[in-house]
Every structure is written in C-alpha cells, then in structure tokens.
Amino acid sequence: MALPAFIGRRPTGAYRRLNPATKLVIAFATAAIAFAVREWTGPVTMLAVVLVTAGIARLGRPIVKFALATIPLVISILLVNTFLFPGATDVLARVGPFTATGTGLAAALQATLRVVAFALSVAVFSLTTPTDDLLSDLERRGLGRRTIFIIGSAIGTIPRMLERAREITDSQRARGLDTEGSVWRRIRGVVPLAGPMISGALSEVEERSMALEARGFSASARRTTLRTLPDSQTQLVARWLILVATATLIVASLTGLVHLP
Amino acid sequence: MSLRLTDVGYRYAGTTVPVLTGVSLEVRRGQVVGLVGPNDAGKSTLCLVAAGLAPGSIGGSLEGSVLLDGRETRELRPHEAAQRCGILFQNPATQLSGTAPTVYEEIAFGPRNLGLSVAEIVGRVDGAVATLGIRGLVERDPHRLSGGESQLVALASVMAMRPAVLVLDEPTSQLDPAGTALVGRALARLATETSVAILIVEHKTDLLNGLADDIVVLDGGRVVAAGGASSLLAGDVLPAHGVRRPAAVSIRRALEAAGLGGRLTGGDGDILAGLAE
Numbered sequence: 001m002a003l004p005a006f007i008g009r010r011p012t013g014a015y016r017r018l019n020p021a022t023k024l025v026i027a028f029a030t031a032a033i034a035f036a037v038r039e040w041t042g043p044v045t046m047l048a049v050v051l052v053t054a055g056i057a058r059l060g061r062p063i064v065k066f067a068l069a070t071i072p073l074v075i076s077i078l079l080v081n082t083f084l085f086p087g088a089t090d091v092l093a094r095v096g097p098f099t100a101t102g103t104g105l106a107a108a109l110q111a112t113l114r115v116v117a118f119a120l121s122v123a124v125f126s127l128t129t130p131t132d133d134l135l136s137d138l139e140r141r142g143l144g145r146r147t148i149f150i151i152g153s154a155i156g157t158i159p160r161m162l163e164r165a166r167e168i169t170d171s172q173r174a175r176g177l178d179t180e181g182s183v184w185r186r187i188r189g190v191v192p193l194a195g196p197m198i199s200g201a202l203s204e205v206e207e208r209s210m211a212l213e214a215r216g217f218s219a220s221a222r223r224t225t226l227r228t229l230p231d232s233q234t235q236l237v238a239r240w241l242i243l244v245a246t247a248t249l250i251v252a253s254l255t256g257l258v259h260l261p
Numbered sequence: 262m263s264l265r266l267t268d269v270g271y272r273y274a275g276t277t278v279p280v281l282t283g284v285s286l287e288v289r290r291g292q293v294v295g296l297v298g299p300n301d302a303g304k305s306t307l308c309l310v311a312a313g314l315a316p317g318s319i320g321g322s323l324e325g326s327v328l329l330d331g332r333e334t335r336e337l338r339p340h341e342a343a344q345r346c347g348i349l350f351q352n353p354a355t356q357l358s359g360t361a362p363t364v365y366e367e368i369a370f371g372p373r374n375l376g377l378s379v380a381e382i383v384g385r386v387d388g389a390v391a392t393l394g395i396r397g398l399v400e401r402d403p404h405r406l407s408g409g410e411s412q413l414v415a416l417a418s419v420m421a422m423r424p425a426v427l428v429l430d431e432p433t434s435q436l437d438p439a440g441t442a443l444v445g446r447a448l449a450r451l452a453t454e455t456s457v458a459i460l461i462v463e464h465k466t467d468l469l470n471g472l473a474d475d476i477v478v479l480d481g482g483r484v485v486a487a488g489g490a491s492s493l494l495a496g497d498v499l500p501a502h503g504v505r506r507p508a509a510v511s512i513r514r515a516l517e518a519a520g521l522g523g524r525l526t527g528g529d530g531d532i533l534a535g536l537a538e
Binding site: 223 | 399
C-alpha cells in the first residue's frame with residue numbers, strides 16, 4: 001500500500017523546492033553575516049542577497065508585511081542611536097535637549113540594515129518552507145521526537161492562541177467590555193483576556209499529554225518518517241561551503257584579518 | 262475478555278478520599294457498555310483507570326485488578342497500554358497532535374510513534390478512515406474542522422492504534438446536535454462493523470439507546486446498577502441516580518401513563534419507534 005499523493009506534494013519553484021536544511025543554512029548564514037561582519041559590507045550585501053532570493057521565490061506582497069513589522073524596532077534604533085550615541089561629537093542638528101550626531105546616524109543606519117536583513121532572511125525561510133517539511137527533514141536527520149514535537153506544537157500554537165484570543169475578546173465584548181478605541185482602552189482590554197487564555201491553556205495540558213500517551217508518544221521505537229524530502233549531493237556540498245565560508249568571513253572580520261568597507 | 266475490572270479502587274495522588282471503590286465490570290469483544298452516572302460519580306476517572314493512564318501516567322493509587330486483553334495495566338508501559346486500549350476525551354481540540362498538516366497525517370501520528378512500516382501505517386489509516394466514513398476529510402487541515410469532524414478524526418487516530426478496547430469519555434459532550442449525530446452514526450458503525458470492546462461514558466442517554474448492549478450506573482465511585490441497556494434505560498434506576506432517561510423512553514412512558522401508548526404504537530405509522538430512532 002502506498003501513501004496518497006498529497007502527502008508527498010512538493011512546492012513549485014526552484015528556491016522553494018530546495019531541501020529545508022539548505023534553506024535553513026542560507027537563512028542562518030545571511031542573518032549571521034548581516035549581524036557579525038563589521039561596517040557596511042555585511043548588512044548591505046546580505047540585504048541584497050535576501051531581496052534577490054525573495055524575488056526568485058516570488059515573495060512580493062508577503063515579504064512586505066514582514067518588512068513593515070520591523071518598523072517600530074527600526075524607528076527606536078534610529079532615534080536612540082542618532083540622538084544618544086555615546087561619545088559622538090559630529091553634531092548634525094539639535095532638537096530640544098537632544099543632539100543628533102553623524103556617527104550616531106551612521107550606526108543607526110547600519111543597525112537598521114542588519115535588523116531588516118535578519119528579519120527578511122527569517123521571512124524568506126518561513127514563507128518558502130512549510131513547517132511540516134522542516135520538521136520531517138529534521139526528524140529524518142535524527143532530531144528526537146520530543147524536540148520535534150515541541151518545535152511543531154510551538155509554531156502551531158501561535159495561530160490557535162490568536163484564534164482563542166479572538167473568541168475570548170468576542171465573548172468579553174458581548175458582556176460589555178470595551179476593547180476598541182484608544183491604546184489605553186485596548187491595554188485595559190488585554191487584562192481580562194489574559195486570565196482565561198492562561199487558565200484555558202494550562203487546563204488543557206494534562207488532557208493533551210494523556211492524549212499523546214494514548215497515541216504511543218512515549219514508545220521507544222524510531223519514529224517512522226512519511227515525507228522524505230528530496231536532497232542532493234550538490235546541496236549537501238553547498239550547505240557545508242556556505243557554513244564554512246560564513247564562519248571564515250565572520251572570524252576574519254571580527255579579528256581584523258580582513259578590512260571590509 | 263477484553264476489559265475486566267475487578268474490585269477496583271483508585272485515589273488521585275495527594276488525596277486520601279478514593280474516587281472509585283470496589284468497581285467491577287467487564288466489556289467483551291464486540292460489546293458496547295454504556296457508563297452513566299451523576300456529576301462527580303467517578304466516570305472520567307474510571308476511563309483513565311481502564312485505559313491504563315491512571316496510575317500509569319498521572320500517578321495515584323490503584324487497588325484491585327484491571328486487565329486489558331489479559332494483561333494487568335500495572336505491568337504495561339503507556340505505549341503498550343495504548344495499543345490495547347484507546348481513549349477518546351471530551352474535548353476534540355486537546356486530542357490533536359498539533360503537528361500534522363493534514364487529517365491523514367494526524368491519524369498516522371500514533372502508528373508512526375510505534376515505528377511501524379509505511380505500508381502498515383497506510384493500512385491502519387485507511388482502515389480507520391473507512392470504518393468511520395471520513396474519506397472526504399483526509400486532505401484537510403485538522404485545525405479547520407467542525408467539532409464533530411474533529412472528534413471523528415480523534416477517534417480515527419485512536420482506532421489507528423488498533424486497540425482491542427475503546428474507552429470513550431463523553432465523546433459528544435462538547436458537540437452541537439449535528440456533531441453529536443455525526444459521532445453517533447460513526448459509533449454505531451464502529452459497534453456493528455468491528456469487534457472492538459467499547460466502554461462509553463455518555464450523559465446523553467439518547468445516544469446509548471440502541472447503541473449500548475449493557476449499562477453500568479456509577480454513583481459515588483461505586484457501581485450501583487448494571488444490566489441490559491433496554492431494561493435499565495427504560496426503568497427507574499437512572500432518574501434515581503440523577504441521570505435522565507432517553508427522550509424517546511420518557512415520551513413513551515408519558516404517553517403510556519396518559520393511556521395513549523397503545524394507540525400510538527404498532528404498524529407502519531409507529532410514532533414511538535420513530536421517536537426512539
């Protein structure tokens with residue numbers, strides 16, 4: 001007997017079809033170089049790499065949402081670094097008691113590029129790799145079932161918690177709680193939401209763990225893998241090359257062996 | 262014999278008051294036994310004990326003997342007990358693994374844990390899907406199902422473990438009438454098409470009417486009555502222990518008390534038979 005075709009259904013597009021481990025290594029390398037390589041070269045190059053990858057994977061609109069999500073953090077980075085950079089004396093402008101400096105602005109822009117490159121590399125990975133593909137591949141590589149379960153259920157819990165939050169908000173609203181309007185009102189609306197959310201989640205834990213036991217979760221046998229995702233020798237070599245190159249570049253940059261602009 | 266409890270007593274860890282005392286019951290292959298009783302009678306605890314989860318997974322103190330297919334549950338590890346006895350809880354949402362992208366893979370979760378071959382897993386999943394009539398759900402996301410559908414998927418997931426005994430702890434308590442009917446039809450099919458021994462706790466005695474062969478009434482942690490379903494569901498034992506009779510039985514009794522029973526039964530237009538269904 002064979003598995004139904006939909007179990008092995010593969011995504012379309014060259015980048016999306018890469019093995020999840022390859023995409024994970026690319027995302028890791030991009031984020032690590034963006035953060036760890038000094039000066040402008042690291043973040044600028046990696047942001048370019050991420051944007052090109054996003055283009056190849058045809059991630060137009062979805063990736064914009066991720067980019068927009070970084071705005072609050074980017075604003076705080078720009079403000080703090082530009083106006084409060086320690087020891088900077090090249091004044092650009094004065095706003096009340098605060099002084100914007102050139103050094104601070106440069107540091108702020110660099111940090112912004114690093115954060116955006118990091119966020120988008122995570123976005124490209126998560127948008128091109130179904131969670132179950134990643135978990136299947138990690139499981140095939142020998143990651144324990146408990147670790148896999150924790151990762152999988154943690155990812156799966158987020159939309160379920162959001163759904164539950166919506167249900168609780170609706171029921172609180174139906175009983176007259178005002179959760180619309182000003183920020184303060186919204187914050188006050190969160191308080192009665194937190195209790196039922198936490199108590200509901202905790203009360204389910206015991207039943208959930210017993211349900212897992214009833215499905216052989218504690219069995220010692222090696223878990224059967226249903227999805228075997230295609231991999232290749234080329235991808236294996238590429239992964240190692242990327243990892244070695246990333247480590248070398250970061251070490252060279254941090255130790256000053258290589259001076260990049 | 263598939264499930265036999267003999268003089269079972271059980272106390273939760275950290276408590277001194279027993280929840281179950283001197284409980285004895287049997288469920289044979291192909292038999293459906295309904296377990297009814299008022300709130301706090303110990304029904305859910307009895308389910309955990311019968312499935313080997315108490316004290317196996319949650320601790321506590323067990324007295325007496327619980328035999329699952331001839332083996333004492335005390336001697337079984339949780340995954341061994343799971344292959345002898347499947348348990349279905351009230352809330353369908355807590356029974357899904359949360360890691361499977363499709364219903365098919367959700368049902369395959371248990372057999373995969375056992376390390377079975379892919380062919381064996383496919384056979385088990387297909388068997389459970391066919392028995393419960395949920396072929397149309399297999400490609401769907403398990404978290405985008407109705408309550409009744411989710412409970413059927415949870416039941417199929419348990420069935421895929423190929424247990425000799427099924428313990429169902431109020432499987433329809435959180436379902437709307439449509440979901441209850443859906444699960445009720447699936448249980449009826451399960452009872453007639455398989456030889457699984459089924460112990461079902463159910464407040465909705467209408468569901469037990471026609472499904473259960475025998476009824477056991479639990480009150481205060483003790484078995485206070487046991488016998489054939491037709492006589493117990495129609496008699497006065499259930500109301501005496503705070504359990505409602507099936508609606509069809511209540512209506513029949515009311516009509517009979519009013520002297521209308523004889524005029525409304527028998528023949529092609531048997532209204533009461535229709536109500537009972």
